[in-house]
Amino acid sequence: MSDFQPKQYLLVHYGEIGLKGANRSRFIDALRQNILQKLSGLDVRPDRKRSGRLVFRLGPSVRWEEVARRLRSVFGVAYFSRAWSVPLKMEALEEAVLAHLPRKSGISFAVRTRRANKQFPLTSMDIDRRLGAAIRQATDWHVDLTHPDLTVEVEVVFQEMFFYFDRVTGARGMPVGTSGTVVNLLSGGIDSPVAAWYMLKRGCRVVNVHFHGAPLTSRASEVKAIELARILTGWGGSPTLYSIPIGQIQAEIMRTSPPDYRVVLYRRLMVRVAQEIARREGAAALSTGESLAQVASQTLRNLRAIEQVAELPILRPLIGMDKEEIVARAEQIETLAISNLSGEDCCTLFIPKHPVTGAKLERIAEIEARQPWNEWVDKALSGATVIDVHASPVDILQHYPELLERLA
Numbered sequence: 001m002s003d004f005q006p007k008q009y010l011l012v013h014y015g016e017i018g019l020k021g022a023n024r025s026r027f028i029d030a031l032r033q034n035i036l037q038k039l040s041g042l043d044v045r046p047d048r049k050r051s052g053r054l055v056f057r058l059g060p061s062v063r064w065e066e067v068a069r070r071l072r073s074v075f076g077v078a079y080f081s082r083a084w085s086v087p088l089k090m091e092a093l094e095e096a097v098l099a100h101l102p103r104k105s106g107i108s109f110a111v112r113t114r115r116a117n118k119q120f121p122l123t124s125m126d127i128d129r130r131l132g133a134a135i136r137q138a139t140d141w142h143v144d145l146t147h148p149d150l151t152v153e154v155e156v157v158f159q160e161m162f163f164y165f166d167r168v169t170g171a172r173g174m175p176v177g178t179s180g181t182v183v184n185l186l187s188g189g190i191d192s193p194v195a196a197w198y199m200l201k202r203g204c205r206v207v208n209v210h211f212h213g214a215p216l217t218s219r220a221s222e223v224k225a226i227e228l229a230r231i232l233t234g235w236g237g238s239p240t241l242y243s244i245p246i247g248q249i250q251a252e253i254m255r256t257s258p259p260d261y262r263v264v265l266y267r268r269l270m271v272r273v274a275q276e277i278a279r280r281e282g283a284a285a286l287s288t289g290e291s292l293a294q295v296a297s298q299t300l301r302n303l304r305a306i307e308q309v310a311e312l313p314i315l316r317p318l319i320g321m322d323k324e325e326i327v328a329r330a331e332q333i334e335t336l337a338i339s340n341l342s343g344e345d346c347c348t349l350f351i352p353k354h355p356v357t358g359a360k361l362e363r364i365a366e367i368e369a370r371q372p373w374n375e376w377v378d379k380a381l382s383g384a385t386v387i388d389v390h391a392s393p394v395d396i397l398q399h400y401p402e403l404l405e406r407l408a
C-alpha cells in the first residue's frame, strides 16, 4: 500500500438545469453561490469546474452530516455525495476504494461507472468489472446489480476519477434567484408558507407580505408570520418580511360594504397593496396559498373577482392540491407546527356567516365606486414595517414603540 491519501470532495449533481441551453452558466453560477452561502462557516471551498457537476473541496475538519443536512434544502441540487478523488489510474482507484469501503460483512454491492472523459482507455464496463473483482476478492461481499445494499459509484472526468458510496437526494427544482422575484402573501395559516416553498422550488426569490388586523386584533398572526418567514429562509426565502396593519381599513370596508362581499374586498385590498410592494421589490408576480374550492372565498368566481385588481399574474401553486397534501408538505418543510398555533387572522374580522361564493364584478364596481381605494392603499403602505426576520427578537421589537412602552 502506498501512503497516498485521496482528497475529500463534495460532488453536486444538478438535474434540470443541465437542460437550460444558453442560461446554463447563469444557473450553475447561481447554484454554486447558493451552495457556498448555505455552507458558509464550514471548511468547504469551491474547486475547479468539471463537466456537468459542481465540485467543492472538503477540509479535514468538516462534519459530513452537517454538510448533508444543510445541502438538502438547496434547490437546484438533484443529488450529492461525499467523494474522494484519485489520479486517472486503475490501480490507484482500486487501492483507494478498498481503503474506504465501509466495514460491513456479507452485503451485496454493485459498481456503477460513468465516464465523462472518453479518452480514458477503459470503458465504464471495464472499470465496473475490474473494480468489482477487486472488491469481491478483498471482502465477503457478493454482486447484486438490481438491489445492491451498497453502490460504489465511479465518475471518470478529465483530470481525475471520483468515487463515492452514498448518494443523497437533493431538493431538486431550480436555484433560488434564477426565476425572478415574487411577492408571496403570507398569512399565519398552513397554506401560504407552502405556496412560498413551491415558488422557491421553481427558482424564485420570494419576499413575503403579511397583513394583520391591528389595532383591531392582536398582533399574534404577525409573530407567526415572522417565524414562518424565518423558517422559509432555510429554503432560500428572503429575510425581508413586510408586515402591514389593515385593521382600520377593514373597519372602513365593513362600514361601507354589504357583509357577504367583505372577504373578497379584503382580498382585493391585499392584492392592491402587495402589488405596490412588488413594484418596490422588482417582483414580476404575486403568489398565494389559494386552493380551488378549499373555502368559500376560493371559488373560481371569487378568484376572478380578486384577480381583477391585479396587473401582475397571481400564481397559486397549491391550486390543485388537497388539504392533506398541503399539510403533509407543511410538515416536511417544518412550517406546520407554527401554522397550527392559534393566532387571530385579520380575515376573520367581521366575517359574515355566508360570504358570497359567486362574487359579481358589477356589484363590486358599484360598492367600490363609493369607497376611497387610493387613500386606503396609501394608508396601508404607510403603515408597513419592513422586518429582517433574522434580527433578534429585541431588535424586531424596535418596530413597535407602543409595545416597548407597555413593556417598560
Ligand code: ATP
Residues within 6 Å of the ligand: 184, 185, 186, 187, 188, 189, 190, 191, 192, 193, 209, 210, 211, 212, 270, 287, 288, 289, 290, 294, 295, 297, 345, 346, 347
Ligand atoms: P392560509 O393557510 O395560507 O392562511 P387559507 O386556506 O386560510 O390559507 P385564506 O385565509 O382564504 O385561505 O387565504 C387565501 C390566501 O390569501 C392565503 O393563502 C394567503 O396567500 C392570502 N392571505 C390570507 N390572509 C392573509 C394575510 N393576513 N396576510 C397575507 N396574506 C394573506
Ligand code: MG
Residues within 6 Å of the ligand: 187, 188, 189, 345, 347
Ligand atoms: Mg388563512
